[in-house]
């Protein structure tokens with residue numbers, strides 16, 4: 543079977559880089575691709591203040607969802623990140639930054655619900671969640687379930703899997719790559735994107751690669767073979783990462 547790809551755009555806020563945003567939305571639209579947008583309900587992260595706030599932000603996002611040009615996920619709450627000693631369940635980033643991991647259940651529930659209500663007040667309904675910095679813990683998952691979320695865009699695996707009744711659609715790469723099999727989410731941070739990345743995306747979407755929506759991926763039926771392949775992939779991924787870290791430390795190499 544061929545590999546399938548999902549496009550995910552992170553850090554969607556009223557103050558984002560709008561020119562880049564429309565550039566990507568338009569290339570997806572021209573090629574009948576429906577990306578998933580990670581919308582921050584109440585952005586307070588100064589790193590994401592790139593432009594003056596666009597006042598019709600919510601009507602634009604709602605319009606994209608209504609016209610099925612894009613799907614929407616709730617991306618945290620305020621995206622206000624704090625340093626922690628814990629990396630959360632995923633441990634993907636080395637930044638030790640999180641909005642949720644380590645906080646008590648009541649706090650996480652309150653924050654997630656407040657974010658969800660902002661989306662709802664603006665006519666946007668979604669049961670998909672994605673964590674800022676990929677950082678969350680088992681308490682976050684409990685709170686998400688309590689609030690009726692059903693799917694999460696995250697995880698190191700080759701195929702979607704279900705953890706505590708939440709469907710995890712894996713997110714493994716940050717630029718287009720070509721694989722023989724598996725389901726890959728390509729996460730793009732449009733605020734930091736450049737022409738090189740845009741050209742790579744343009745080439746990928748026009749290459750005939752199988753690009754599906756998040757909704758299609760979460761419906762994917764998983765057999766025992768997929769579960770086994772996911773395990774193998776995780777073992778290889780984390781082994782490779784550990785090896786890279788060790789080599790970097792041993793030889794004092796900044797980039798491997």
Ligand SMILES: [Zn+2]
Nearest residue numbers: 552553674675
């Ligand atoms: Zn983010």
